[in-house]
Amino acid sequence: MTQILGHNYIGGQRSAEGSVIVKSVDASTGETLVHDFHQATLGEVDRAARAAASAYPAFRALSAERRAEFLEAIADELDALGDEFVAIVCRETALPAGRIQGERGRTSGQMRLFAKVLRRGDFYGARIDQALPDRAPLPRPDLRQYRIGLGPVAVFGASNFPLAFSTAGGDTASALAAGCPVVFKAHSGHMATAEWVADALIRAAERTGMPAGVFNMIYGSGVGEALVKHPAIQAVGFTGSLQGGRALCDMAAARPQPIPVFAEMSSINPVIVLPQALAARSATIARELAASVVQGCGQFCTNPGLVIGVRSAAFSAFIEQLAGQINEQSAQTMLNAGTLRSYVKGLDKLLAHKGIEHVAGTAQQGNQAQPQLFKADVSLLLEGDEVLQEEVFGPTTVVIEVADQAQLSAAIHGLHGQLTATLIGEMADFEQFSELTPLLEQKVGRILLNGYPTGVEVCDSMVHGGPYPATSDARGTSVGTLAIDRFLRPVCFQNYPDSLLPDALKNANPLGIQRLIDGQISDRTLG
Template sequence: MSYVPHGKHLIAGNWVAANETFPSEPTNGEPFSFSRGTPEHVNKAVEAAEEAFATYGWLADEERAKFLETIADEIEARGAAITEIGTAETGLPEARLEGERGRTCGQLRFFAEHIRKGTYLDQRKDEALPDRTPLPRPELQMVQRPIGPVAVFGASNFPLAFSTAGGDTASALAAGCPVVVKGHPAHPGTGELVADAIAAAIDKCDLHPGVFSLVQDGGQAVGKALVEHPLICAVGFTGSLRGGRALFDLCAQRPVPIPFFGELGSINPMFILPQAASARGDEIGKGWAGSLTMGAGQFCTNPGVAVVLDEHADAFIAAAKGALESAENQTMLTSAIADSYQQGAESVAKISGVKALVQNECADREAGAQLYEVDAALWLENKELSEEVFGPLGIVVRAKDTAQVVDIAKSLEGQLTSTLHMDSADMSLAQELMPVLERKAGRLLVNGFPTGVEVADAMVHGGPYPASTNFGATSVGSMSIRRFLRPVCYQNLPAELLPNVLRD
């Protein structure tokens, strides 16, 4: 391997070793040892972040933009090594890692351009009205300001785009907030190499080294220390409902509670409406199978459930079944994720009334596609069927009539996405479903598949709980910067005391 990890933490510009280590879990090659994080590492990183905020939080937008672009340049300079170690650690193919690296660098540059425009500041000004009766009005100015140091938890399924220099880190740095990342144990070497790129960018831009730190995994104690640290002002998280909810509760129970922006995944239901199912059910079924198995089903937008009227279901199911039966097993990100997937598939199969259509065998760290069928009555009675199984598992829900389709939509918990497959003749049912689904999901699609999240101004990657912990936020797109800003009003302040942007 061209890059051999040193296994240390990056804390305020210094690579720091630890007494205890843990091994990586590569799909090929020898494992490497990595320093295990401790609460003391967290404390040093957060205190350095607070010190850095005194200058970084007041930098001009152009300086922060150049910093983000320099990070992207430094990641690209290490591109081949990042792909090599990333594929070894995660089992993801090279093309996927290269595409994800492009997305990671793209969103860094995306935020650089976004803050250059200045609209994210939402500046407002009310001129003084000294002669107004019965009372004069003072001059009022408002602008969005960075909140302070932010904690970011790396995600297992996106070692680049949702991890060390991913969307949470990019948007927080763009806002003017220093970041402390807790690395994910699924890809510690990838995280180390990306952190090295950020450290190089800090040096080139002559910034305070506390602007960014990486503390490698140290179990629950490190996560707890990070979210409970009194200097941390917000948390960004992408991961499981169980882990996210535990951190969310810790944030809420602090003496001074802070916002926890958790993206926790969902089942992303698809509704195949009657005319579409009748006209092109086989096409939709094949497309669903491809979306379901993309990346071994390890996407938070994986469409795990398809709802279709019983009388129009056969062609759709046959096409999906045929495609999934021939799908090859894929390596999952970690052994723990593979074990959890197998357990989830077994739990679904054991429910009375569930019909197994495809049951590819799973072995070790590999995942085989699974397909099950239930009727709507069983679905509505059994909450376990609506719980996410992280992997290439699909459930077809057969409804007896359109009223049951609407009932299923009403029964859903919060989702990241919801999809309608429809033709023009399905418009009436689609119009009936829309007021329901709009309240359930952050992103609604027609005649598409939700895997793949565009980094764009209009994108929403979030949704009502349990899809995310804050329905008013998104973790992807330009609006995600709002999570790390707060409005401040300045009344009758002399120009010398105002933020630079308000002096112009």
């Protein structure tokens, strides 16, 4: 049982130097919760970043096995958080208990998956070029490369995944796996949740003998800027709005030492419904697509915000079916009042646009979000109108009819970068529209066939990333094991005697890992 103190977590201690109190809110009733959270002072932000920097040399020097044990201990602590915890998360987010239980499992599973990555050892990127003392005209020295953590990482969690993309979420897991201590900025939407999770994380750190300062957490609004600008911070992970993410990118780029920011921001996740699929299973697609649009009250980064099809009687019928489905969906409570306000604002923009018509959905009113369906003219995409490109976070989607196959490609060309794109089709469609896959590859991080983008599997092959503005750096992913790459950098050793090399690069290959040796991938040992 956790007692909510509301103090910041700095270097293994709790700290409440500030007098500004922030409060958490019951997302369903709007009632203010009893707990007082102490907004971090600038001094506390500084101490948190320094604590992470102090922990860095010891933490990164730990074996991958030790870090794996730490991640597994976090996973066990998360799994042990019981009904009282689930109840507080539900209260702060209005998400149902089943969803939170599932997300808890996903969050601990993610920690265990990174433990596997650490033991597998490919994250080291170990490379060895043995000396060629007799090479002419010049001998080649022995050169070996592996990767180390960048240093302390600042993480900003998301409102919509209070566990999986938050305190002990994917950014924290991948940073810790890489050997980077973390300073986490607790999301104001679920501070009690954050405290429970931080306590679990600190218990795991103490139990596995991690250095104090390996994980730090600060409360409050307006503390993020000081954190991102702190010289000790070497990278930033963020999930949230385009405006918020871009602001962090701009701050990070303007530092005396610029640092990388991995911000996952805005995506409308187009779903392209192809003709043969409509002929075969129009009603099913309408039902499944509507379910994906309203799942979790549409509060997913991968929520399908755009549906594109080629004009035809079948596509018109499909729009009617989809409208019928949307009309049948119930209103749902959003994560917080601010999210609902943004949703209302987003709907108003769509309603006010003369190129967009409202097709289905009960007029928005009250304290819950009403699912909506709109239809927009294709010219909005072709001419680059920003209204369609902006994610409306919530249970709504916009249908677009294109004239023909050529205009479909042109419309896709008009899209900004996305996390996902989905093709719904039969094999005959994919043969006829074979230009779509290479085109979409240039626009998105993940392409799905005959599925729905909501639901992001945590695995080696997942890409939860994509070209701007879906993320700030298309080379990263914030879900899946490749996420660790964002926080690693290579270091080369030249002419080092074996005894002084890190284990990953020693001749005897004591870690038993795959390495690129003289141009060949192998787990062999050397002379």
